[in-house]
Amino acid sequence: MNDVIIIGAGLNSLVAANYLAKAGKRVLVLERRALAGGQAATESFGDGFRVDALHAGGQLRSDIVADLDLERHGFPASASEPLISLLPDGRQLRLTADSDNDTLTSIGAFSKRDSERWPDFVAFMNQAASFLDAAYRTPMPRLPNVSLSEGLPLARLAMKLRGLGARDMFRVIRALPMSALELTEEWFESDVVRAAIGSVAVHGATLGPMSAGAGYTLMHNWLNRGGPGHTRVEGGLGRIADALVAALKARGGQLRTSAPVQAVLTDDQRASGVRLVSGEEIAAPIVISGADPRHTLLDLVGAPYLPPEFVWATQSIKMRGSVAKVHLLTDGAHALPDGTLVVAPSVRTIERAYDSAKYGQTSLEPYLEITANGKVVSIHFQFAPYALRGAEWSQERAVLERIAVDAAASVLPQLKSSIREIRSLTPLDLEATYGLTEGDLNHGQLILDQMLFMRPMPGWSNHKTPMDHLFLCGGGVHGGGGISGAAGRNAALAVLKVARR
Numbered sequence: 001m002n003d004v005i006i007i008g009a010g011l012n013s014l015v016a017a018n019y020l021a022k023a024g025k026r027v028l029v030l031e032r033r034a035l036a037g038g039q040a041a042t043e044s045f046g047d048g049f050r051v052d053a054l055h056a057g058g059q060l061r062s063d064i065v066a067d068l069d070l071e072r073h074g075f076p077a078s079a080s081e082p083l084i085s086l087l088p089d090g091r092q093l094r095l096t097a098d099s100d101n102d103t104l105t106s107i108g109a110f111s112k113r114d115s116e117r118w119p120d121f122v123a124f125m126n127q128a129a130s131f132l133d134a135a136y137r138t139p140m141p142r143l144p145n146v147s148l149s150e151g152l153p154l155a156r157l158a159m160k161l162r163g164l165g166a167r168d169m170f171r172v173i174r175a176l177p178m179s180a181l182e183l184t185e186e187w188f189e190s191d192v193v194r195a196a197i198g199s200v201a202v203h204g205a206t207l208g209p210m211s212a213g214a215g216y217t218l219m220h221n222w223l224n225r226g227g228p229g230h231t232r233v234e235g236g237l238g239r240i241a242d243a244l245v246a247a248l249k250a251r252g253g254q255l256r257t258s259a260p261v262q263a264v265l266t267d268d269q270r271a272s273g274v275r276l277v278s279g280e281e282i283a284a285p286i287v288i289s290g291a292d293p294r295h296t297l298l299d300l301v302g303a304p305y306l307p308p309e310f311v312w313a314t315q316s317i318k319m320r321g322s323v324a325k326v327h328l329l330t331d332g333a334h335a336l337p338d339g340t341l342v343v344a345p346s347v348r349t350i351e352r353a354y355d356s357a358k359y360g361q362t363s364l365e366p367y368l369e370i371t372a373n374g375k376v377v378s379i380h381f382q383f384a385p386y387a388l389r390g391a392e393w394s395q396e397r398a399v400l401e402r403i404a405v406d407a408a409a410s411v412l413p414q415l416k417s418s419i420r421e422i423r424s425l426t427p428l429d430l431e432a433t434y435g436l437t438e439g440d441l442n443h444g445q446l447i448l449d450q451m452l453f454m455r456p457m458p459g460w461s462n463h464k465t466p467m468d469h470l471f472l473c474g475g476g477v478h479g480g481g482g483i484s485g486a487a488g489r490n491a492a493l494a495v496l497k498v499a500r501r
């Protein structure tokens with residue numbers, strides 16, 4: 001008999017599974033796909049086409065790596081790389097968090113004043129990220145009824161915030177609701193510098209650099225990357241999932257792939273197991289879902305088993321996928337410089353790209369992030385809205401691929417002639433293949449009214465649901481999105497409190 005069933009084998013699920021197995025629970029993880037890792041999988045799309053399918057880089061929180069002793073299970077090394085903004089006139093802007101000479105010289109070519117301000121900006125961003133990190137590791141209470149035990153971690157978070165000093169605390173809080181433009185205008189005069197930072201703010205979010213709240217997404221992405229550029233994992237991001245799976249098995253846990261869950265089974269308003277699409281039923285006194293909250297609650301549990309207001313709140317979670325991915329298999333002569341490359345020449349260009357998403361159109365002049373892995377060049381494309389107006393993704397795929405290749409080739413002249421094959425993933429593919437409702441990679445937008453104690457919805461940020469012993473652990477709950485593992489760890493700790501009783 002299993003003590004806990006976990007739905008999905010994304011990184012958050014695997015982190016939760018490991019914490020529970022480490023605490024002596026018999027854990028079974030059920031994944032619908034044939035491989036583990038969720039959005040952080042490294043996979044093949046045909047001969048020579050092995051690549052990090054979606055997410056270009058990142059790292060689990062170091063305390064999670066240590067807690068779970070992942071180094072012993074093949075946890076991969078990683079290194080942060082610069083963000084390089086490629087401009088139409090051939091110039092490049094290089095940004096790193098360590099403010100090395102190359103970075104300062106590069107910024108100085110656009111503005112001497114901005115170059116001087118860069119180290120202070122990095123210090124501010126690191127401080128903001130550390131506050132967010134502390135918030136993400138603090139379980140949020142179910143407002144408005146905060147119990148003493150839930151209030152204590154919150155009090156500690158408040159102390160941490162105070163520890164920043166009154167002036168810095170004020171600056172971080174003030175920056176959260178700002179737009180990326182407003183925030184960067186306070187620091188920099190060069191539009192090229194502002195745009196490069198603005199691209200980090202909108203990465204993965206359906207927001208423009210002029211949208212309120214992009215200050216928050218900038219801090220979130222800075223935290224998850226450890227700076228402006230990605231942390232690239234040696235041998236591919238999938239090695240993180242491999243290490244988590246190895247650690248889970250060593251702790252006696254089990255993973256079953258190609259095992260899609262169709263329903264959460266209930267017994268008198270309490271989760272009692274799951275039914276797979278195959279019809280097989282598996283019992284467990286505790287079920288945790290790492291799938292997104294909408295899919296979990298509306299598809300796997302079902303509205304009839306939930307209170308009407310809760311159903312309404314779940315339906316209202318804003319899922320607004322507008323990211324597509326275009327992978328190019330090249331002959332190797334693409335001549336890409338090393339780094340996280342972005343096509344985001346001006347704040348106005350990114351904002352216009354976002355405007356298209358508002359009107360259900362694929363951006364004609366998109367914001368791109370381009371990364372290379374050997375012969376494979378991967379293009380992260382924004383904005384490609386899930387819900388197109390007057391078009392279908394079956395026809396729009398060709399349009400997406402053409403725009404992506406042309407836009408990338410406009411700053412990388414040798415790219416086009418090196419392309420041998422193209423594989424693209426539209427927002428519909430993100431939903432169909434990766435199980436992301438409306439193609440939303442964060443399992444719910446990272447916006448101010450869906451953060452902290454409002455994630456996934458107000459009053460339900462403590463990983464619990466109205467169904468007893470059904471918990472949520474994926475990127476859609478407090479601590480997510482991103483691949484830090486914070487949501488998975490927080491969920492496991494919440495489950496252990498219940499399971500110990």
Ligand SMILES: Cc1cc2nc3c(=O)[nH]c(=O)nc-3n(C[C@H](O)[C@H](O)[C@H](O)COP(=O)(O)OP(=O)(O)OC[C@H]3O[C@@H](n4cnc5c(N)ncnc54)[C@H](O)[C@@H]3O)c2cc1C
Nearest residue numbers: 008010011012032038039054224261291435441475481482
């Ligand atoms: C293009 C792209 C770029 C990104 N870039 C960044 C970035 O720069 N920075 C960042 O922080 N984050 C980024 N992300 C987001 C990040 O990858 C995710 O937040 C993170 O991987 C989520 O992990 P998770 O475990 O919460 O969920 P997921 O990885 O989504 O895992 C959920 C798992 O549940 C499975 N599942 C769903 N339904 C069922 C079911 N019924 N039965 C069984 N299994 C089921 C799914 O198949 C999946 O494996 C990006 C994502 C994408 C798509």
